[in-house]
Amino acid sequence: MLSTLAAPRIELLAIPHIPLIQPSDDLPGILLAAAAAAGMDWRDGDVLVVAQKIVSKAEGRLVYLPEVQPSPRSQELAAITGKDPRLVELILGESAEVLRARPGLLVVEHRLGFICANAGIDQSNVAGSDDWALLLPVDPDAAARRLRDAIHARSGARAAVIVSDSHGRAWRFGVVGVAIGVAGLHPLSDLRGQPDLTGRPLQITEVGTADEIAAAAGLLMGQAGQATPAVLVRGAAFRAGEGRLAEILRPKALDLFR
Amino acid sequence: MLSTLAAPRIELLAIPHIPLIQPSDDLPGILLAAAAAAGMDWRDGDVLVVAQKIVSKAEGRLVYLPEVQPSPRSQELAAITGKDPRLVELILGESAEVLRARPGLLVVEHRLGFICANAGIDQSNVAGSDDWALLLPVDPDAAARRLRDAIHARSGARAAVIVSDSHGRAWRFGVVGVAIGVAGLHPLSDLRGQPDLTGRPLQITEVGTADEIAAAAGLLMGQAGQATPAVLVRGAAFRAGEGRLAEILRPKALDLFR
Numbered sequence: 145m146l147s148t149l150a151a152p153r154i155e156l157l158a159i160p161h162i163p164l165i166q167p168s169d170d171l172p173g174i175l176l177a178a179a180a181a182a183g184m185d186w187r188d189g190d191v192l193v194v195a196q197k198i199v200s201k202a203e204g205r206l207v208y209l210p211e212v213q214p215s216p217r218s219q220e221l222a223a224i225t226g227k228d229p230r231l232v233e234l235i236l237g238e239s240a241e242v243l244r245a246r247p248g249l250l251v252v253e254h255r256l257g258f259i260c261a262n263a264g265i266d267q268s269n270v271a272g273s274d275d276w277a278l279l280l281p282v283d284p285d286a287a288a289r290r291l292r293d294a295i296h297a298r299s300g301a302r303a304a305v306i307v308s309d310s311h312g313r314a315w316r317f318g319v320v321g322v323a324i325g326v327a328g329l330h331p332l333s334d335l336r337g338q339p340d341l342t343g344r345p346l347q348i349t350e351v352g353t354a355d356e357i358a359a360a361a362g363l364l365m366g367q368a369g370q371a372t373p374a375v376l377v378r379g380a381a382f383r384a385g386e387g388r389l390a391e392i393l394r395p396k397a398l399d400l401f402r
Numbered sequence: 403m404l405s406t407l408a409a410p411r412i413e414l415l416a417i418p419h420i421p422l423i424q425p426s427d428d429l430p431g432i433l434l435a436a437a438a439a440a441g442m443d444w445r446d447g448d449v450l451v452v453a454q455k456i457v458s459k460a461e462g463r464l465v466y467l468p469e470v471q472p473s474p475r476s477q478e479l480a481a482i483t484g485k486d487p488r489l490v491e492l493i494l495g496e497s498a499e500v501l502r503a504r505p506g507l508l509v510v511e512h513r514l515g516f517i518c519a520n521a522g523i524d525q526s527n528v529a530g531s532d533d534w535a536l537l538l539p540v541d542p543d544a545a546a547r548r549l550r551d552a553i554h555a556r557s558g559a560r561a562a563v564i565v566s567d568s569h570g571r572a573w574r575f576g577v578v579g580v581a582i583g584v585a586g587l588h589p590l591s592d593l594r595g596q597p598d599l600t601g602r603p604l605q606i607t608e609v610g611t612a613d614e615i616a617a618a619a620g621l622l623m624g625q626a627g628q629a630t631p632a633v634l635v636r637g638a639a640f641r642a643g644e645g646r647l648a649e650i651l652r653p654k655a656l657d658l659f660r
Contacts, residue, residue: 151418151440152622152630156637160409182409244658251658259573310609314572314659315517316580316650318590318610320617332576351568352576353621359578360618363611363638364410372410379414380621392574400502400509401572401659 154379157184158364158372165373167204171287172294175374184376186301191380192291193361195373196280196309196324197266199287205279207234225250231265234277238263243402256284257393258324260311281307284325285388292327304328304382308358308365314401321362323354323389330387331355352392353382412637415442416622416630423631425462429545430552433632442634444559449638450549451619453631454538454567454582455524457545463537465492483508489523492535496521501660514542515651516582518569539565542583543646550585562586562640566616566623572659579620581612581647588645589613610650611640 162178165171175194179186214222214229218236222229224245232250236242239252243259254263264280281287288305295303307325312318323331331354361375396402420436423429433452437444458464472480472487476494480487482503490508494500497510501517512521522538539545546563553561565583570576581589589612619633654660 152416154414154618154621156412156414156618158410246658249658313610313652315652315657316610316613317652318608318613318650320610320614322574350576351620352571352574352578355574355576356578356617356620359614360412360414360621362609362614363412363618392576394571394573394575399573400504400507 152379154360154377156360156364157376157378159184159374159376160372162198162372162374165198165201167201167206169202171198171202172291175291176294176298178374179376186295186299186303187378188302189378189380189384190295190301190303191306191329191357191377191382192295192303193306193308193321193358193365193375193377194288194291195365196264196284196307197278198373199281199284199307199325200266200278203281203287205281207277207279209275209277221245221250227262231262231267231277234265234279235263238265238279253396254280256280256324257390258311258322260309264309264324280309280324285327286325288325288327302328302384304384306354306358306361308361310362310365321355321358321360321365323358323392325389326354326387328384328387329354330383330385331389331392333381333383353380354387354389354392356380357382410637412618412635414618414622415634415636417442417632417634418630420456420630420632423456423459425459425464427460429456429460430549433549434552434556436632437634444553444557444561445636446560447636447638447642448553448559448561449564449587449615449635449640450553450561451564451566451579451616451623451633451635452546452549453623454522454542454565455536456631457539457542457565457583458524458536461539461545463539465535465537467533467535479503479508485520489520489525489535492523492537493521496523496537511654512538514538514582515648516569516580518567522567522582538567538582543585544583546583546585560586560642562642564612564616564619566619568620568623579613579616579618579623581616581650583647584612584645586642586645587612588641588643589647589650591639591641611638612645612647612650614638615640 212230214233218233222232241253244251284307291305310319333351333353467488470488472491476491480490499511502509542565549563568577591609591611
């Protein structure tokens with residue numbers, strides 16, 4: 145197996161035994177302690193992928209639905225979609241624009257700029273009750289920076305951090321992991337101008353590296369019974385720097401599919 | 403590091419030293435030989451991800467553009483998009499429907515059912531010349547099955563195979579790896595009905611596992627200078643079986659974004 149060690153390789157390691165996160169928990173401290181307890185070290189170039197759910201819980205983004213008053217607009221969209229009008233009220237509060245409303249489906253532009261279903265608001269895994277909803281983190285880039293800084297302070301390693309969520313796609317069934325916040329990396333790898341294998345300039349200009357890393361981590365996050373909300377990715381090439389999620393979002397003027 | 407070995411983990415290994423593939427090459431034989439030369443073994447549950455480009459080349463899907471006669475419709479779309487009318491002719495020949503035609507952009511439903519730019523036709527890395535274009539494999543599911551069967555015949559291992567391509571997204575910049583053909587796995591993992599961590603039924607119904615695996619492999623395929631067209635993925639959970647790509651494609655009637 146020595147020779148395979150020399151070939152390019154990437155490792156994805158679930159950080160085990162992360163406790164259920166509660167509002168105002170010290171998320172960086174908990175994750176670093178769980179990684180240390182598992183014997184994991186941190187190295188320059190590592191990427192920590194964290195599911196938005198535990199970031200949101202630590203931020204106390206839980207909302208008690210019985211206290212939500214739906215507006216007439218929320219009631220109208222609830223009637224179209226079949227969703228709880230109080231949930232729709234929360235969705236609209238987190239959204240810049242509604243793209244599609246159909247039975248079972250509400251696709252919006254989130255206030256953070258990306259397109260997703262239900263503004264990323266989740267009723268699964270939330271306090272064991274239908275009465276609670278969990279909004280996305282206030283500022284996922286900032287949450288990623290806090291984690292990145294904590295890793296550096298603890299270990300000295302220059303790691304990157306991605307806050308991930310699971311998004312549906314316009315033309316394919318199934319959700320996949322995507323980045324909704326980044327720190328320490330630019331979400332796009334720009335290959336423009338690099339020659340390809342035969343020396344011609346590459347036609348594909350940019351690779352959605354942060355989303356590919358989030359999707360890879362999703363392979364370890366996706367199983368409900370053994371869900372792991374944090375994954376260490378080692379060996380992935382990315383463009384280091386002070387990135388932000390907005391770099392990967394297509395501006396409305398360039399969006400042909402609203 | 404022993405304890406990290408016990409936590410869920412996934413390894414991605416680039417298969418090194420794959421020669422440039424030529425028409426009528428024995429692709430399964432070449433890939434298996436390259437893996438063996440690198441000391442790689444095959445195990446039940448492994449997934450081989452192969453870039454469509456080398457599958458297409460082995461199938462001889464190269465077309466010499468000077469021999470292509472563009473139709474009036476192709477010339478019209480070439481004028482809109484600024485693309486070579488002969489290339490547009492090939493794109494239309496591989497497409498069921500044109501979704502969007504704008505300067506620099508032609509988004510179609512491929513004859514294989516998925517939505518992509520330019521019908522997946524590639525002029526990069528093709529014979530070192532602008533005069534050649536490379537169409538997608540004739541039947542990527544069948545190509546995946548041939549590779550899966552070759553792995554089994556050689557090693558006895560029940561591996562899965564994904565033929566991958568890089569696709570753009572409706573609302574995000576950057577391409578990511580996606581599956582365009584599968585064998586030995588269902589592209590969707592169905593989590594419906596499984597309880598979540600707090601016992602409530604999960605609301606997210608399906609995970610696009612094959613696309614997440616293709617995206618993960620894309621992290622090793624995406625660098626032009628050191629591109630590797632085949633990646634072994636070890637440790638990913640998926641739904642084994644006689645899958646086919648069509649399982650992941652949203653039928654037109656359920657597509658809100660054409």
